Amino acid sequence: MDRVLYTAMSGAKQTMDQQAVVSNNLANASTTGFRAQMSAMRAVPVEGEGMPTRVSVAASTPVADMSSGPMNATGRALDVAIQDDGWLAVQSDDGGEAYTRRGDLQVDADGLLTSGGRPVIGENGPIVIPLGADVSIGEDGTISALEEGQPPDAIANVGRLKLVDPEDQSLERGDDGLFRPLPDDEGNINALPQNEDVRIATGTLEGSNVSPIETMVAMIDSARRYDMQMKGIETADENAQRANNLLSISG
Structure with a gap:
């Protein structure tokens, strides 16, 4: 030829x-x-x-x-924008841990906190929110909920978002659109540890870059x-x- x-x-x-x-x-x-x-x-x-x-x-x-996308204020309590190089941990379809920057969080019919339809991972696994509760999220990812009909002093801590920073590790996008660390020498993909320094902005969403x-x-x-x-x-x-x-x- x-x-x-x-x-x-x-x-x-x-x-x-x-x-x-x-x-x-x-x-x-x-x-x-x-x-x-x-x-x-x-x-x-x-x-x-x-x-x-x-x-x-x-x-x-x-x-x-x-590079970061534009930050847009929404005023919605469940909208979060991850700051700097941080990522939000979610559960992928295969049950493993993956990472996203999507912060338009939702609570499904079972009270499960989700991002893009996938369970959001906390310090102890997927986070469950009491149905009908008034929810607030702190800048460190701490989630507080006040159940309907309860006095203001009955607010309870229901979990904390797992926020990670890959630092020197590279992330690669999977076919599902989620990011994961590169496999190690043995071919294993290890979950990233919680990073205490990562912060979020509530009532704000990061747009596409x-x-x-x-x-x-x-x-x-x-x-x-x-x-x-x-x-x-x-x-x-x-x-x-x-x-x-x-x-x-x-x-």
Whole structure:
């Protein structure tokens, strides 16, 4: 196969993958605490039989933009914005621990405190709130509840949000949109410890760090690059056909 086809074909495939990343970012431009996904590509030689001039394109390890999103005051008692580099611990679908910046907390029909539909983890597991209680959350994540009909001095501590700071550890996004530490040398993913220094702002939500304008520009750029690569494939095919015609005439 002509090396032009290798370059254009692999480039077109990776451009389609990048377009999917950009589309997902744009779809989450208004999602609370969302971290934009960043994609990068690199040239790699083609392994196996073939000429050494054949070069393919491969995606580098996907990373997320960890910069903070805008802080928006809501005044809602269950809205929290994690400060600086902190993360909120939640229970993933497989029962493990994962981390998010999404702070629009809800209480479900069973009194379970959730973030994005997933149980929020406290110091002793998932946090349960008395139904109908007036809830307040301190800047250190301490949750207090005053049950309906009780006097003001009957306020009780019902738990504390598990707030972590990965510090030097890198987090990677899973297919479920939640973040987890990288596996250790044995392939295990260990839960992060509670960090006493992480603070939250109540009555505030952190918005997505996706810039809709920049993302739209990136989407247009990806579409143009895909068109260029497809034209390269068409040109290489036309050149091959002309070469075959010349060979058939000379024969």
